[in-house]
Amino acid sequence: MKKEFMDYGAAPTATRKRGSRKLQATIHRIWPRGTLVRQHGMYPRMSTVLLFYSLSLPTCFLAPFVASQEIMTGVPDGESVTLDLLKKKMDEFAKERNWERFHSPRNLLLALVGEVGELSEIFQWKGEVPKGLPDWKEEEKVHLGEELSDVLLYLVRLSDMCGVDLGKAALRKVELNAIKYPVTLSKTSSDENNNAAHDSV
Numbered sequence: 001m002k003k004e005f006m007d008y009g010a011a012p013t014a015t016r017k018r019g020s021r022k023l024q025a026t027i028h029r030i031w032p033r034g035t036l037v038r039q040h041g042m043y044p045r046m047s048t049v050l051l052f053y054s055l056s057l058p059t060c061f062l063a064p065f066v067a068s069q070e071i072m073t074g075v076p077d078g079e080s081v082t083l084d085l086l087k088k089k090m091d092e093f094a095k096e097r098n099w100e101r102f103h104s105p106r107n108l109l110l111a112l113v114g115e116v117g118e119l120s121e122i123f124q125w126k127g128e129v130p131k132g133l134p135d136w137k138e139e140e141k142v143h144l145g146e147e148l149s150d151v152l153l154y155l156v157r158l159s160d161m162c163g164v165d166l167g168k169a170a171l172r173k174v175e176l177n178a179i180k181y182p183v184t185l186s187k188t189s190s191d192e193n194n195n196a197a198h199d200s201v
Contacts (some may be wrong), residue, residue, distance in 0.1 A: 083156060083167045090157045105161050112154040119147040 075081055094100050122144055123129070133141060159166040 086153065086156045087160050090153060091160065094157075103157060103161055105158060108154055108158040108161060112151065112158060115147065115150040115154055119144075119151055122147060 075085070094103055122140070129135070133144075136144075156166060159169070
C-alpha cells in the first residue's frame with residue numbers, strides 16, 4: 001500500500017504553497033468532508049496530514065481517523081472559539097516546534113500579507129458574488145475557510161508577538177468608528193447617495 005506523509009508545519013513555505021492545491025484536490029477526491037485528520041485545528045493547511053492513495057482501504061481501517069468537530073478542535077460543537085483560545089493554541093504550536101525564533105513581528109506580517117494574497121486569488125476572477133456564496137462548490141467553500149483561517153491565525157499571532165490585546169483593540173476601534181461616523185450623518189449620506197443614483201437613471 002502506497003502512502004505519503006506530508007507535514008506542512010515542517011515544510012518550507014515555497015514547498016508548502018506549491019503542493020497545497022494539488023494536495024487539497026487529492027484529499028477531496030479520496031475522502032469526503034469530515035474524514036480529514038488534522039492536528040487540533042492548528043494552521044489548517046499547515047498541519048500534519050496523513051494521506052493514503054489507496055482507495056481500497058477497508059472501512060474498519062479508516063474508522064479511527066473519522067474525527068468529530070470536538071476531537072479536531074478541542075471545542076465541543078456549538079461553543080464559540082475565542083481569540084484567547086486561538087492565541088494559546090498558536091503559542092503552544094510554535095513552542096512545540098521551536099519556531100518562536102522565527103515569529104518576529106516582521107516575519108509574521110509578511111506571512112500574513114502572503115496569506116491575504118492567497119485569499120484574494122480565490123475571488124480574483126469571480127466578479128461580485130452574493131452573500132452566502134450559493135453558487136460555490138463545497139470544496140471551494142472549504143478552501144475559502146482554510147485561507148481565511150490562515151489570515152486569522154497569523155493576525156492573532158502577530159498581535160500576540162506585538163503585545164497587543166487584539167480583542168480589546170478591535171472593540172476600541174469599533175467605538176472610535178462610531179464617533180467618527182455618527183448614525184445621523186451616515187444615514188444622511190446614504191440617503192443623498194440613493195437620491196443621486198435615482199436622479200441619474
